[in-house]
Amino acid sequence: MKTLFLTVSALLVTLASMAQENLSFGPVVGVSIANLRGDISNNDWKTGLTAGGFINYSTESGFGLTGQVLYTQLGAQTANKTNQLRLNYLQIPVLATYYFGQRGNLVRPKLFLGPHLGFLLNSADKNGNEIKEGDGSNPFNSVDLGATFGAGVNIRILPKIWLNTDVRYGLGLLDVTKNGSTSVQNQNWGVNLGLSFPLGRIDDTETR
Numbered sequence: 001m002k003t004l005f006l007t008v009s010a011l012l013v014t015l016a017s018m019a020q021e022n023l024s025f026g027p028v029v030g031v032s033i034a035n036l037r038g039d040i041s042n043n044d045w046k047t048g049l050t051a052g053g054f055i056n057y058s059t060e061s062g063f064g065l066t067g068q069v070l071y072t073q074l075g076a077q078t079a080n081k082t083n084q085l086r087l088n089y090l091q092i093p094v095l096a097t098y099y100f101g102q103r104g105n106l107v108r109p110k111l112f113l114g115p116h117l118g119f120l121l122n123s124a125d126k127n128g129n130e131i132k133e134g135d136g137s138n139p140f141n142s143v144d145l146g147a148t149f150g151a152g153v154n155i156r157i158l159p160k161i162w163l164n165t166d167v168r169y170g171l172g173l174l175d176v177t178k179n180g181s182t183s184v185q186n187q188n189w190g191v192n193l194g195l196s197f198p199l200g201r202i203d204d205t206e207t208r
Contacts, residue, residue: 023199025055028164030192034074036085038175039182046084048073050190055199056097064097066112072170074186077126084126087140087176087186089118093148108154108162116170118144118186139178144186146172154196164194 030050036043052070068091075087093116100109120142123131133139152166172186 022058023055024058024162024196025053025199026164026195026197027051027053028068028070028192028194030190032073032188032190034076034087034186034188036076036176036184037172037187038184040076040184042079043076044079044081046075046077048075048086048088050192052091054194056196058097058099060103062099062103064099064110066093066095066097068093068095071121072118072188072190074172074188075123082126085131086122086124086126086128088121088123089144090121091116091118091170095148099154106156109151110154110166111151112166112168113147113149116146116148118146118172120144140176141174141178143174144172144176145174146170146186150190152192160198162196164192164196166190166192168192 028051032048032050033045034048035045050070050072052068054066054068056064056066058064070091070093072089072091073086074089075085077084093114095112095114097110097112101107120138120140123138123140125131131139148168148170150166150168152164152168155163155165157163168190170186170188170190174185175183176186177184
């Protein structure tokens, strides 16, 4: 938890130090469609929840940087859908974003990509039973690292308040298991909605 606190604190300090007038923040909620890849078979996609918040820094040139803290449900289900592996993470994506169009437009399409860091909160089966080894240890690694990329549209619904939409893909890069003889990674599609509120302003132009 100390590592998590330091990571989030460093992200917030970095964004805040850039330019407070160009900062916005808000909540985000969505659907996570997850599966596992690698040395695994008879698995299928399963749906879960994504929820959290974000802080965003944007420039007049169209570039931005977004930090998010998300509760994300990953894992997979068996191909016959009789059981599930639920891997629930606290994810911290840091996304470089490019906004199309002009600052202040009603609609701003966007593309984004960046790394994400994940901290495993718990692992369970379909019935919510915690998954453990015979000695009582957790068979899954506590930290995950991956890449997130996607596209979306921001729509101004009130002055300086935006509805943020996006579709993204998260590609896990680390083995989620402690089994040295296999390698299994996370992957998921996400569909998210958020609301963006300003944290300050330079002039009367619209922030994202």
